[in-house]
Amino acid sequence: MAKHYDREFKEQVIQYVLDHPDLPYTQIAKQFGVHDTTIGGWVKSYKEHDDQVVDVKLKMYKFDEIKMLNFV
Numbered sequence: 001m002a003k004h005y006d007r008e009f010k011e012q013v014i015q016y017v018l019d020h021p022d023l024p025y026t027q028i029a030k031q032f033g034v035h036d037t038t039i040g041g042w043v044k045s046y047k048e049h050d051d052q053v054v055d056v057k058l059k060m061y062k063f064d065e066i067k068m069l070n071f072v
């Protein structure tokens with residue numbers, strides 16, 4: 001099972017990436033203990049969603065399940 005990082009942690013990592021554009025994701029990944037592709041995905045999602053951190057866990061549900069959970 002994949003590890004789930006909370007929103008605050010993701011925001012902290014993303015902000016660090018944005019504040020240090022000269023650093024490679026591999027270096028930042030080692031610092032925060034997260035895989036570099038995970039960081040890349042968070043940053044990409046953040047930029048694609050108007051600078052908002054998206055909880056990917058919600059995307060794992062089918063639409064009908066989300067409706068049942070009252071997220072829609």
